[in-house]
Each structure stands twice: as C-alpha cells, then as structure tokens.
Amino acid sequence: MSFAWAKQYEPQSAFTKWLDEKLPFPRLVYNAVGAGYPVPRNLNYMWNFGVLAGFCLMLQIVTGVVLAMHYAANQAVAFGTVEHIMRNVNYGWMLRYAHANGASFFFIVIYLHIFRGFFYSSYKAPREMIWLLGVVIFLLMMATAFMGYVLPWGQMSFWGAQVITGLFTAIPLVGEPLQVWLLGGFAPDNAALNRFFSLHFLLPFVIAGVVILHIWALHIPGSSNPTGVEVKQESDTVPFHPYYTAKDGFGLGVFMILFTTMVFFLPNALGHPDNYIEANPLSTPALIVPEWYFYPFYAILRAFTGDLTIPFTGIVLIPAKLLGVIGMFGSILVWFILPWLDKSPVRSGHYRPLFRKFFWFGLIPTMAALFYLGGAHAEEPYIMLSQIFTAYYFMHFLVILPIISQIEVPKPLPFSITEAVLGKDKAAEAPRAGTVDGTDAGTATDGSLQPAE
Structure with missing residues (x-):
C-alpha cells in the first residue's frame, strides 16, 4: 500500500546511507512494520492474531531445531529419545513442552485469525490473494502438525499414522500405491518415521516462505479494518510503529502469560494419554483420534x-x-x-x-x-x-x-x-448531499458508501 502521506525512510549516518544504497534491508523493515507503513487507526485486538501467529511459527522453528538435535527417527529408539530429551537434556522438558503446547497455541491463534476473517469478510476484494495464501498456510500447518504427531512414536502416533494414511486407500486405482509410497511400506515403521521427520523439519520453513508472500500481499491493498471502509484520507491512518507495535506487544504479553501457564502448570492437558505409551502394532487403542485441533x-x-x-x-x-x-x-x-x-x-x-x-x-x-x-x-x-x-x-x-x-x-x-x-x-x-436520513444513497463494491448523484 502506498500513500503520499506515508513517512519516508531517511538514513541518518554514513553507514546506514551506505547500507541503504547497497542492501536496503532497514528500509524494507521500516516500510513493512515501522513508521513508513500507515495502518487504519481503528484496528481492535482481533488484529493482533497475525503477529501472534508469526511469533508461534518462530517459536516452533526454534524449539523444533533444538529438539531435532537430540531426536532419532528410528522406531526402536524414537520413544526412548523423547524420554531422553525429557530427563537428560538440559531444559529438554521445557523445550518439548513448549514445542508441543506451542503447536496447540499456534492453532488456537490461527482459528481466531480465520474466524475474524469470516466475520469481517477479510476475503473480499481487493484482498483475495491474502486470504488464499492464508488457507494455503493452514493446509501446510495441518500437514506439519500431523507428521509431528507421529514422531513421539506412542500408541496414538502409530495408530494415527495408520488411520490417516489409510484414508488415501479410498481413492480409486491409485489409493493403495499412494499409501505405500507415503509410508515407505505397508504399515508405519522406520521408513515412515524417517519420511515424516524429514518433512516435519522442512515444512515449517516452507510455511515461513508462504507467510512472507502473505505479508507481501497484505501490503499491496493494506490492512482491512472493523468497519470495512477503505482508507480515504491521512487522518484515517496512523503509523504502524509505535501505535500498533505497542498494541501487539501488549497482546503478546497476554499470550505469553497464558502460554507459560500451560507449559509450566498444565503441560500435558492438551495431549492424549495413550501417546505416553510406546507404540504397539498388536494393541489397538479403544479410541483413535488425532490432536484436538483436527477434531472438526x-x-x-x-x-x-x-x-x-x-x-x-x-x-x-x-x-x-x-x-x-x-x-x-x-x-x-x-x-x-x-x-x-x-x-x-x-x-x-x-x-x-x-x-x-x-x-x-x-x-x-x-x-x-x-x-x-x-x-x-x-x-x-x-x-x-x-x-x-x-x-x-x-x-x-x-x-x-x-x-x-x-x-x-x-x-x-x-x-x-x-x-x-x-x-x-x-x-x-x-459532498453527501442528497442522502436519506443522513446516510449515503450509494454503496460501492469496495464496501464504502459513495455520495449520491
């Protein structure tokens, strides 16, 4: 989004001038999340969820990379390495609980973000591409979360992989070969565990790439707002920094209170008890279910x-x-x-x-x-x-x-x-002469009311 009244980035020192000329990264940040990005002045706390989702993604990547250093994708030892992380690795218990509960909080934030989009019709023109990329991110998240659910190699991990990959067998002709290709065999074992671990490690970086496209698409038409009326004048906007960095910071603080409360006091509340039992292909759980965020x-x-x-x-x-x-x-x-x-x-x-x-x-x-x-x-x-x-x-x-x-x-x-x-x-x-009862007589397709002719 480009406004004539948007504040322009001006390097202050010789170094920042040189850097802006050779690699204008500070200018990019300034225009993306700084004073150079005008934002509608009426955004409420429902617009915090985008920043919270980005924070959750970074949390998952950082904790996931560290956990991967101590995890072995082998069916003979996978369950044991998770216990090793919990008991022997310095702060391993905290990293694992942060990663597991971080996935749940990530989905909570994303669901709130999506339903905010439903209520405020954030999918309408000119923001269709922002919405479409957001749905792609959600599908990638689902794939990543499912593969992560398999890695602890507990009972629900094994049988969840068996049931979910078994759904592909419903596809005529190619279903069963597709399931065998996904698992690397006829049932979840070492091959499946290695595949899922590799993809679970890779996909968050793919998500990060799509998030960049999502933000890029957002900056073309600019942010929506609770009224649905487009920006018409300078007084309709305020700079993203410091106004919304402060607001997002407060929202992040509330989020962290809830998140750390869950990690330190209720770390297993959102997990399934059967997944704390090592996988046994000969013992089927009474109820096979995915993680709670897949329930609908x-x-x-x-x-x-x-x-x-x-x-x-x-x-x-x-x-x-x-x-x-x-x-x-x-x-x-x-x-x-x-x-x-x-x-x-x-x-x-x-x-x-x-x-x-x-x-x-x-x-x-x-x-x-x-x-x-x-x-x-x-x-x-x-x-x-x-x-x-x-x-x-x-x-x-x-x-x-x-x-x-x-x-x-x-x-x-x-x-x-x-x-x-x-x-x-x-x-x-x-310019609003000719209206009825003080309201505009015409309605534009962009959601804003136009002066009557």
Whole structure:
C-alpha cells in the first residue's frame, strides 16, 4: 500500500546511507512494520492474531531445531529419545513442552485469525490473494502438525499414522500405491518415521516462505479494518510503529502469560494419554483420534457412513470412505471460493444484521459441536449429530452465505474510518448531499458508501 502521506525512510549516518544504497534491508523493515507503513487507526485486538501467529511459527522453528538435535527417527529408539530429551537434556522438558503446547497455541491463534476473517469478510476484494495464501498456510500447518504427531512414536502416533494414511486407500486405482509410497511400506515403521521427520523439519520453513508472500500481499491493498471502509484520507491512518507495535506487544504479553501457564502448570492437558505409551502394532487403542485441533475435520470425515448409490439399483457410485475423505478436504477447500460466494458489497459483520445472526448462532455453535464430536466415540448419538452439523457447515458456506449476501439490507456505513472513530466530520457533509436520513444513497463494491448523484 502506498500513500503520499506515508513517512519516508531517511538514513541518518554514513553507514546506514551506505547500507541503504547497497542492501536496503532497514528500509524494507521500516516500510513493512515501522513508521513508513500507515495502518487504519481503528484496528481492535482481533488484529493482533497475525503477529501472534508469526511469533508461534518462530517459536516452533526454534524449539523444533533444538529438539531435532537430540531426536532419532528410528522406531526402536524414537520413544526412548523423547524420554531422553525429557530427563537428560538440559531444559529438554521445557523445550518439548513448549514445542508441543506451542503447536496447540499456534492453532488456537490461527482459528481466531480465520474466524475474524469470516466475520469481517477479510476475503473480499481487493484482498483475495491474502486470504488464499492464508488457507494455503493452514493446509501446510495441518500437514506439519500431523507428521509431528507421529514422531513421539506412542500408541496414538502409530495408530494415527495408520488411520490417516489409510484414508488415501479410498481413492480409486491409485489409493493403495499412494499409501505405500507415503509410508515407505505397508504399515508405519522406520521408513515412515524417517519420511515424516524429514518433512516435519522442512515444512515449517516452507510455511515461513508462504507467510512472507502473505505479508507481501497484505501490503499491496493494506490492512482491512472493523468497519470495512477503505482508507480515504491521512487522518484515517496512523503509523504502524509505535501505535500498533505497542498494541501487539501488549497482546503478546497476554499470550505469553497464558502460554507459560500451560507449559509450566498444565503441560500435558492438551495431549492424549495413550501417546505416553510406546507404540504397539498388536494393541489397538479403544479410541483413535488425532490432536484436538483436527477434531472438526475428523468429525466431518466420520459423518459419512453410507455409500452414494444409484437409487433402486444398489450400484455404488462413491463409497462412504471416499465420501468422508472428500467431505473432510472439502470442508477446508470451500474456503478458497469464499471471495466469490459472498456477494455482499459490505464487509464488516457489524453492519450486516442477518449475516451476524447466522455467524454467531449458526457457524460458531456448529464449529464448537464439531470440535466436541471429533473427539467422541464413533457411536450414536454422536454419528447422527456429526451428520447434522456437517450438513449445516456446508450449507452455511454454499447456500446460506450466498443467499444472505443477495437479500440482506446492511446498516449504513460511516463515511470514513475517522468518522467511525471520532464521529461525523461536518466538513465532509457537503459532498453527501442528497442522502436519506443522513446516510449515503450509494454503496460501492469496495464496501464504502459513495455520495449520491
């Protein structure tokens, strides 16, 4: 985003002038997160989650690299090396707990970030690419977390790998060869452990690369804001530093209090007890589940219990297992087309009364229910409830949201971000002549109200 009023970087010493000429890294930082980056002045704490997600990624990379120095990806000793890290490595227990709980907190922050995007329609033009890259980051996170779940080589690690890779066998023709290729054999063993360890180590750096693209894409149109109104004047913005560095710093402090409380006092609360038992291919756990942050998608996977057949013939078109795999991946892939499903000219949920009702009383309870059902036993009434909430989940995005965006009458938007913060500016009333009840008569596709003709 480029504004004429943005403060320009000016090197102060001979060295910084030379560095700016040869390698303008300070200028890049200044324009990305410093006083050279104007940001809407009305951002609330829901806009802290991007910075928190970046912090979580760095935490996972640093702790993961150190843990990798003491871990051996061999099924004979993998479980023992984790115990070695916990008992013998200096502060190994803290590193391992920070890494394990860091993954959970990473997903908590990302889920809040995503649902903030749902409510404020952060996927709308001109920010579609930011949203699409964000969904790619989430998919990479899921792959990385699944492979990390296998590494301790406990009971849930082994059987989780067996079940999740077994889903690929639902794909016609290539499914079973694909599973063998992923595992390096017919069941999780040394080959699978080495593959997963290598990819688990590599993928966080791939995520970091996509995050850079995500931030780059963000700086082209600039940050969204709670009103959904675009920046119109200098008074609508403030420099990112010091205003939002201070605000993000406070948010990071609150995050660290919660995170360190979990690491030091409840380190195993988010883990599964069976994963503290060494993997045994001859002993199947009573309940095989992924980590808690995969529960909604696991519930969707298990909701498909019947084959799709041609009526009255019994000919199977799509087996139930493949339907479940399609539903599980489709529940995330549907996010890719959100910018084109939601046709409302207004972004912020604050000004969309009908959308807001379906968001708070439809989508949020549905996701909460799927979180619970994903960790429950695959029996009634949980299966039936999973089917009901899965059906609503897809209806919300594919049916309800497009219809709402067409029929909803939004509330009047403020003329500018400054007006939303400080109240109406009398000097700006002149170009708004011809409005009804003090509101603009026209609504632009960018979510801002235009003066009536």
